[in-house]
Structure formats: C-alpha cells, structure tokens
Amino acid sequence: MDISTQDAPPPPSTAPTPTEQKRASRGATRPGDRIFLAFSRGSGIFLLVVMAAIAVFLTYRASLAISKNEGNFLTTFEWNPTAIPPDFGIAVLAFGTVVSSIIAMVIAVPIAVAIALFLTHYAPRRLSGPISYVIDLLAAVPSIVYGLWGALVLVPHMDGLFSWLDAYFGWTGIFEWQQGAPRSMLTVGILLAIMILPIVVNVSREVFRQSPQMIEEAALALGATRWEVIRMAVLPFGRSGVISASMLGLGRALGETMAVATVLSPTFQIQASLLDPGGGTFAQNIASKFGEATEQGRDALIASGLVLFVITLLVNGAARAIIARRKEYSGANA
Secondary structure: OOHHHHHOOOOOOOOOOHHHHHHHHHHOOOHHHHHHHHHHHHHHHHHHHHHHHHHHHHHHHHHHHHHHOOOOOOOOOOEEOOOOOOEEOOHHHHHHHHHHHHHHHHHHHHHHHHHHHHHHHHOOHHHHHHHHHHHHHHHOOOHHHHHHHHHHHHHHHOHHHHHHHHHHHHHHOOOOOOOOOOOOHHHHHHHHHHHHHHHHHHHHHHHHHOOOHHHHHHHHHOOOOHHHHHHHHHHHHHHHHHHHHHHHHHHHHHHOOHHHHHHOOOOOOOOOOOOOOOOOOHHHHHHHHOOOOOHHHHHHHHHHHHHHHHHHHHHHHHHHHHHHHOHHHHOOOO
8 A cells, every 4th residue: 555645635625716707707798698787786876976966956955045035944933934034934834744644554555455455366367457457547647637537536525524424524624514514624635545546555465465374374274364474474474565655655645746736725823623625745845836936936845845855865764674674576586
C-alpha cells in the first residue's frame, strides 16, 4: 500500500463561490433582459420624480397662500382668500370630506364583501361571470356620469328616505331634516358608496379566490357548512385584503370631484344633521372655485389640495403596509 497516496491532501474544490455564480449569471444575462431591467428601473425612478415634483409644486404654492393668511389654516371655519387680509381655513372642508367618506365606507364595504363572497363561493359560474363583467363596467363609468345620475335620479328620490329618517331618528339631531332639497352629506355618501363599490368588490373577490383550497376542502370533509367554511377559513385569510380594498375605495372617495360637485349644495358650514347641506369637500371646493379664483385664491385652493394629497398618500401607504404584512396575499410565499 502506498502511504504517500493515502496522506495526500484532497484536490481543491472547483465549485464556484456564490459571488462567482452571481457574476456569471450577470454576464449571461441577455441584452433584452438588460434593456427591460433598465426600462423598468427608469420608469420607477421617473414616477418618483413626478411625485416629488408634484409635492414640491403644491408645497411652494401653498406656502405663498399660508404666509398671507390671517386665520389658522387648519381650524378656521371661513373661506375668504380674496379678502384683505385673506382669511381661510380647511376645517369645514376636512369635516365634509371625512364625513362623506365614512358614510360611503359604512354603506359600501359590507355590501361589497357580501357580493365578493357570493361570486366566489355561492354563485354558479354561468351567473358569476356576467355579474363580474357588469361590476367591471361600473368601475369604468366616468365620475361625471355618476354625478349626472345622482343629480337627476338619486336626489329626486331621496325625499322618502329623508322623511322616514326624520320621523323616526330626527330626535338624535343627526337625521333631522329641515325639508330642504336633499343635496346633503348623506346623499353624497350614498353616491360615493355606489362609485367605490366596484373597486372593493373586485379586490375582495380576487383575495377570496386565493384562499387555500385544502383548508376549505378539509373543513367541508369534517362536516362544516359552507358559511362555517367562509367564517373560519375564507374571511380570516382575506381580512387584510378586504382592509386594503376598503382603503383603495376610501382613496377614491376622498378625492372624488365632479360627482360631489354635481350633487352637493355646499354652505361652508358644519351641520350636525347629515340631511342638511354640508360645507363641501376638498375636491368639490377646488373644482367649483378654481375657475373664478384670483391668484391668491388659487394658491389657497392649492394649499387645500396639498392637504388632500397628503391624506391620499397616507391612505394608500397604509393599504400597501397591510398588504405587505399578509404574505399569502403579497406573493411572498409564491
């Protein structure tokens, strides 16, 4: 037996290191992949630049208006940017925007979740297909069409509902009606609920479709009813997705312009009753007053638009954060 052969060290490993594998993969990338990567990266950077440019423009013009404002921009209940000195604030606009959006969410989200569950777990395929197609069409209807429908159809038929609410719940003060035109925050909230319904339905439907089939089949095999399967398996899985869908709908409700301007009769006063004309919203106030505003008035409107811009960014950021926390929906486990 050759001792020198036994004691000889093993030959060095020729396997490439992770760094070498990464360099080799980069070198083997096709030109088309490199072009697509550069295009995608450039598109993302361009989007960030556009958003930053919008933020800088709004901040600059808002600072010009706020520096001349004699009132508190956040708490003043008046809007007189053309007065000498200017006196304006967003308190009434913030109240109207928040109240109308909350009404829309309270009405739309439960209905949207029920429709999404019906389409994914109850309706036969020959029925769910046409209903889904109609919902997709509703999402594509322009805002001005919703506004015209609301002004010509919805508002004239709100008298009965307002009378019933005033008769049975008017003692609360929230549903007290002064027998005026039903162009109020409640009407705006109902119209916004109809507008955001397709968004919430579509996103919730896709989330429910991704629920684990093995868990549903196991629950059915153990004797659970269809509603028990939905309650124990589908809804817990899709909870974060429904919240995200609701926030996306909230983002549209916050920034809706023409539909609100067509339906609402603003008084720029905070009303305790939802059946009386309210003070308007950010988007509605900008759309109705921008054309006839002076330079100082436009800067004031841009300042209110900056507030709406920040609120919308926060809402969408919260939606993305909730999606990222749920790995099953974000695709992290794919």
